[in-house]
Amino acid sequence: NAGVTQTPKFRILKIGQSMTLQCTQDMNHNYMYWYRQDPGMGLKLIYYSVGAGITDKGEVPNGYNVSRSTTEDFPLRLELAAPSQTSVYFCASKTGEEKLFFGSGTQLSVL
Amino acid sequence: TQLLEQSPQFLSIQEGENLTVYCNSSSVFSSLQWYRQEPGEGPVLLVTVVTGGEVKKLKRLTFQFGDARKDSSLHITAAQPGDTGLYLCAGGRSGGSNYKLTFGKGTLLTVNP
Numbered sequence: 001n002a003g004v005t006q007t008p009k010f011r012i013l014k015i016g017q018s019m020t021l022q023c024t025q026d027m028n029h030n031y032m033y034w035y036r037q038d039p040g041m042g043l044k045l046i047y048y049s050v051g052a053g054i055t056d057k058g059e060v061p062n063g064y065n066v067s068r069s070t071t072e073d074f075p076l077r078l079e080l081a082a083p084s085q086t087s088v089y090f091c092a093s094k095t096g097e098e099k100l101f102f103g104s105g106t107q108l109s110v111l
Numbered sequence: 112t113q114l115l116e117q118s119p120q121f122l123s124i125q126e127g128e129n130l131t132v133y134c135n136s137s138s139v140f141s142s143l144q145w146y147r148q149e150p151g152e153g154p155v156l157l158v159t160v161v162t163g164g165e166v167k168k169l170k171r172l173t174f175q176f177g178d179a180r181k182d183s184s185l186h187i188t189a190a191q192p193g194d195t196g197l198y199l200c201a202g203g204r205s206g207g208s209n210y211k212l213t214f215g216k217g218t219l220l221t222v223n224p
Contacts (some may be wrong), residue, residue: 045212048211090154102154105151
């Protein structure tokens with residue numbers, strides 16, 4: 001059982017470039033989330049989705065976009081990368097219960 | 112913004128010692144979760160507490176939810192090197208379809224052999 005899978009594991013971007021962080025889950029979870037984790041700052045919610053076709057902003061959505069065309073996939077898009085977006089990004093999913101299942105993260109550096 | 116304050120931020124101890132880490136807030140949460148995160152991996156849920164005053168045990172780990180549901184503690188007995196990691200608490204406000212967690216900044220625990 002793969003759980004939550006994130007790709008890529010590592011990425012270096014130049015300022016102004018764009019990229020998509022991929023997230024897929026095989027547990028048929030309705031709820032999916034994107035967090036960023038900065039050193040000493042815990043996890044901040046970027047965007048979340050309660051089901052296919054439904055997304056909403058979290059605490060720090062500026063500079064990011066998401067889509068949820070299927071239950072399995074929840075990609076995160078960075079359109080114009082900035083140094084402030086250097087972080088580790090985690091995707092997570094859950095059922096109606098409160099347990100979150102996290103992916104192993106994408107470490108992104110914007111130089 | 113609901114804040115969860117975790118203390119201490121860093122903790123380095125010797126194998127066999129006991130320790131307690133804390134998670135405090137001025138807000139009431141419907142549930143509180145503790146996660147452990149190892150380097151290069153995502154957080155993994157250890158426990159969820161939902162009732163004020165609730166105590167849960169997971170082998171050498173004891174979790175307590177405050178009576179007012181604003182704070183929680185994690186006590187580890189006879190710590191082992193395998194307990195090393197970042198411990199995160201997260202408060203939940205359920206109700207409706209937009210369930211979200213608020214995470215603390217974490218306690219980085221190092222257990223030395």
